[in-house]
Amino acid sequence: MPDGRLNIKNRDEYSLFVPSPIEHYRTTTRIKSVRFERISQDEVYRELKKKGLNIDITNPEIYNNGKKPMDGIFSPLFGADTTQDTPVFTCDCHKTTGGAKRGHICPHCGTEVRTIEADLRIQGHIDIAPYHIMSYHGYVAFSKIFKNLEEIITTTRRITRSGKVAKSDLPTIMDLYDDYDDLYAGRIGLDKDIVFMSKIPVYSARLRPLMKTNTQVAMLEVNKLYLSITNLRGNLKSTQFMPNVNREVEIQRTLNQIQQDFNGITAICNEQINSKSGVFRRALASGRLDNSSRLVITLGTDLQPHEVDVPYQLMMTQYEEEIANYYAKIQDVSIAKAIDMVSMNAMTPAPIFVEIINQLLKSKKGIWVLVNRNPTISESGVQYSRIRRIHKDYTDMTLHLPPDVLALLAADFNYMVTDNHRSPIGSNPSKEKLSERLTSGVCSLAG
Ligand SMILES: [Zn+2]
Incomplete structure (x- = not known):
């Protein structure tokens, strides 16, 4: 995605939609390109x-x-x-080897005898x-x-x-x-x-x-x-x-x-x-991005066109940091403890976390996510939606979509919700910062 704002042509039709401040997301490129060569x-x-x-x-x-x-x-x-094997100790030239020689300098190549990864x-x-x-x-x-x-x-x-x-x-x-x-x-x-x-x-x-x-x-x-x-x-x-x-x-x-x-x-x-x-x-051409989820979709009949409902478990995993920060503040416990509590309660709803999620979803502009259905064959295949609430039925692992957008998404099965906009674990923002972050949920999506 290019730097800067999304150019959303019909922005005026969605009064609730407020664009996020311009953010620059640095991505770590692990592989830029590959080149094949015959070798002798x-x-x-x-x-x-x-x-x-x-x-x-x-x-x-x-x-x-x-x-x-x-x-x-x-x-x-x-x-x-294999990971069960004891490591081998050697110098570069392999002439001096063995755990007993660890730290010695090899007389042949002058390198230290050390474990080899x-x-x-x-x-x-x-x-x-x-x-x-x-x-x-x-x-x-x-x-x-x-x-x-x-x-x-x-x-x-x-x-x-x-x-x-x-x-x-x-x-x-x-x-x-x-x-x-x-x-x-x-x-x-x-x-x-x-x-x-x-x-x-x-x-x-x-x-x-x-x-x-x-x-x-x-x-x-x-x-x-x-x-x-x-x-x-x-x-x-x-x-x-x-x-x-x-x-x-x-x-x-x-x-x-x-x-x-x-x-x-x-x-x-x-x-x-x-x-x-x-x-x-497996590793290059497919797979899910960090901070994204893949969900089956179902119909949420009473949703506004810009709204979706999501599982409790999705919130607890994708918004672990925000929820933990909130929990740490109101319970006055360490961030580490709070993160433990979030992950312990990620699968079965605990009332306090349901309450925190509801608060997060209500504060300021709420939490917005990108919803994408693959194959993304038109611009309407990616939609920016607000999470309205989590399902009452916590066994429901689907993404509820409003009826209005189904045709646009050529909807039947697989959707993803992604949130790229995260802060480092353990950061402890002020309440103001916290809600600011929650409202600027710019997300990108992949299928
Ligand atoms: Zn050597």
């Missing part, structure tokens, strides 16, 4: 390694002597993956160099070139009767890598470093915690895949002791499996990001 995992790893911040995941054990190993997929270097940005890597698999972007790009890419990563070459690896029209992942610059780079148009990787990213264990009860350990699918890749990495390292022919096929088989596991991980990430329950829709 090998490059990320090189940068981390330069700073001594790389976490190499090589250990397929979940526990080692009752502790999660530093080089395992639940490495404490990600920070504690779970940091979702921390990445570990499973290093399969000198081999490579396709990155997420690489796999997507190659799938446009090879309709049978799935077949490429699931079949292995035969060994002929003479003990040689049979020729095949189907390339292997290693062939794709070796021939990339000659055969594919022109069509794909991405750097080889982006399309392939030898360092498989392992995202923070906080986002995929090991869930453990007294008797059971529950393993998320993504963790099974990470464990599988860690094991396969071990196999890959041991292939060097195999005879040549077997070795080539074994490496192919292992890379195929790593690729399939990694594809499984990216599919899980995709699902978590993009689906209906994904982070974008």
